[in-house]
Amino acid sequence: MFLDQRRGWLEQARYYLSAAAYPLQLAVSSPTAAWRWFEESVETRQALRAENEALRAQERALEMRSLRFEALSRENGELRGLRGALPAVADHWLVAEIVNVEVNSLQQRVLINRGARNGVFKGQAVMDSAGLLGQTIHVGPWSAEVILITDPEHALPVQIERTGVRTIAVGTGDTQSLALPYLPANADVAPGDLLVTSGLGGVFPQGYPVARVVEVRRDAVQPLAQIQAKPLAQLDKLREVMLVWFRPDHPAGPTLSRGQDQGTVEDDLASGNPTYRPQPVPARPPPARASVSTSASTSASASASVRAASPPQSASHVPASHVPASAPASREPAAAPSRTPASSSSSASAGGPA
Amino acid sequence: MSARAAEPRGRMVVTAFAALILSVLPLPEWLAIARPAFLVLTVLYWSIAAPRAGGLTLGFASGLTLDVFRGAVLGQHALALTTITYVAVREHQRIRSKPAFQQSLIVLPLLAVYEFIVFAIDGWSGHPVGNPLRWIHVASGALVWPLATALLERSHSPR
Numbered sequence: 080m081f082l083d084q085r086r087g088w089l090e091q092a093r094y095y096l097s098a099a100a101y102p103l104q105l106a107v108s109s110p111t112a113a114w115r116w117f118e119e120s121v122e123t124r125q126a127l128r129a130e131n132e133a134l135r136a137q138e139r140a141l142e143m144r145s146l147r148f149e150a151l152s153r154e155n156g157e158l159r160g161l162r163g164a165l166p167a168v169a170d171h172w173l174v175a176e177i178v179n180v181e182v183n184s185l186q187q188r189v190l191i192n193r194g195a196r197n198g199v200f201k202g203q204a205v206m207d208s209a210g211l212l213g214q215t216i217h218v219g220p221w222s223a224e225v226i227l228i229t230d231p232e233h234a235l236p237v238q239i240e241r242t243g244v245r246t247i248a249v250g251t252g253d254t255q256s257l258a259l260p261y262l263p264a265n266a267d268v269a270p271g272d273l274l275v276t277s278g279l280g281g282v283f284p285q286g287y288p289v290a291r292v293v294e295v296r297r298d299a300v301q302p303l304a305q306i307q308a309k310p311l312a313q314l315d316k317l318r319e320v321m322l323v324w325f326r327p328d329h330p331a332g333p334t335l336s337r338g339q340d341q342g343t344v345e346d347d348l349a350s351g352n353p354t355y356r357p358q359p360v361p362a363r364p365p366p367a368r369a370s371v372s373t374s375a376s377t378s379a380s381a382s383a384s385v386r387a388a389s390p391p392q393s394a395s396h397v398p399a400s401h402v403p404a405s406a407p408a409s410r411e412p413a414a415a416p417s418r419t420p421a422s423s424s425s426s427a428s429a430g431g432p433a
Numbered sequence: 434m435s436a437r438a439a440e441p442r443g444r445m446v447v448t449a450f451a452a453l454i455l456s457v458l459p460l461p462e463w464l465a466i467a468r469p470a471f472l473v474l475t476v477l478y479w480s481i482a483a484p485r486a487g488g489l490t491l492g493f494a495s496g497l498t499l500d501v502f503r504g505a506v507l508g509q510h511a512l513a514l515t516t517i518t519y520v521a522v523r524e525h526q527r528i529r530s531k532p533a534f535q536q537s538l539i540v541l542p543l544l545a546v547y548e549f550i551v552f553a554i555d556g557w558s559g560h561p562v563g564n565p566l567r568w569i570h571v572a573s574g575a576l577v578w579p580l581a582t583a584l585l586e587r588s589h590s591p592r
Contacts, residue, residue: 104457
């Protein structure tokens with residue numbers, strides 16, 4: 080309770096303090112910025128021409144790929160039984176630059192030069208052109224701190240694109256790898272599988288590429304497979320990132336789209352509704368079976384299993400203070416299983432450690 | 434310097450500011466991990482050299498600044514830094530009379546206590562960073578201490 084209250088005003092205090100800190104952070108990063116500017120300005124005409132050529136070629140390739148996009152999206156809409164084509168789930172986006180400041184040497188956080196004045200909010204998705212990067216955790220007026228998906232505190236609900244199995248990708252602290260610790264040893268995963276966001280968890284919409292599986296180790300002793308994946312985005316060579324706003328009412332959108340239940344669970348937890356009690360978890364989930372939960376589960380079954388797979392102890396224990404108190408990253412493992420139907424079927428142990 | 438002399442408040446703030454810049458300067462990764470906590474060393478120095486100039490206030494303010502820059506729970510570094518500043522101010526006469534090498538032997542446990550408090554609050558607030566590399570800066574800070582004191586002494590000794 081104390082923590083929660085304290086959180087309430089400290090968030091405000093942090094907002095102003097980070098505004099005060101921002102000029103200094105800019106000043107510290109200015110030598111690097113100046114050096115970059117210098118490098119760019121002395122680039123030769125030849126190099127520029129070559130880059131221009133490459134970009135033109137790339138643009139042509141992208142144009143060719145998107146030529147059929149309109150037709151395909153209309154066709155998709157018709158197949159789904161909708162009258163018109165859906166608009167893209169990404170509503171609009173904003174390019175932000177990385178401010179080159181050390182935030183924390185042991186955690187993977189970066190500072191970007193856009194903040195609440197640009198409409199950035201806490202828990203916003205951050206991407207680059209190759210894939211997902213992370214989400215904002217602290218927002219100041221002109222700057223925001225981003226937690227990368229490879230931060231050890233970050234957990235991300237993902238889906239294996241080939242099979243539709245849902246699981247959680249946890250950061251390892253290394254910019255080159257993500258871990259999938261909650262898949263049973265007999266799960267259908269192979270190196271080369273693409274991981275996309277599953278749309279659960281309320282931050283990222285469904286279907287954005289995240290990482291590619293590079294290594295699957297099945298140890299006879301361990302019930303769970305040890306799986307490493309490599310993020311698609313170049314997390315260690317970031318310069319510019321994209322802040323994305325999503326349409327919340329889109330079927331692939333991140334929140335409130337899979338039945339009202341999820342919304343109320345989230346709202347109750349966030350607002351600290353004392354009457355809300357998640358349903359008790361069944362004593363022992365069935366032994367891990369080959370999980371082939373279909374990706375396109377209907378909203379009814381999804382919301383039904385949401386109730387059943389509510390977080391075991393932690394959420395019912397500290398509904399109000401704990402969930403907003405920790406950064407979205409650490410909120411994820413607690414909140415994600417509650418909203419991941421896969422946690423009941425595919426990964427029997429996901430509820431345990433998380 | 435004697436306590437009667439004018440307190441070097443301006444210099445304290447300026448050096449703390451410089452130390453803050455040093456501690457957020459982007460460095461290559463292996464160097465960043467071993468980077469000593471310059472701001473902590475500076476605050477410790479001033480609380481030993483000028484114990485009546487408000488070392489606790491400086492410690493608290495610097496700690497809060499670190500919290501903002503590190504994105505930590507607000508008050509985490511502030512508490513840790515205020516605690517060790519208190520010890521340093523209390524024992525400043527004993528610490529000040531020692532040669533630089535022995536001073537770094539005293540600074541080492543102080544930095545360890547600092548890091549432990551930060552580590553503990555990290556854990557309690559639900560952001561555990563169990564990486565053993567986080568303790569490196571305790572050793573590197575103690576190693577840098579003689580150099581830091583020499584530099585800081587120069588900043589306020591009569592020319």
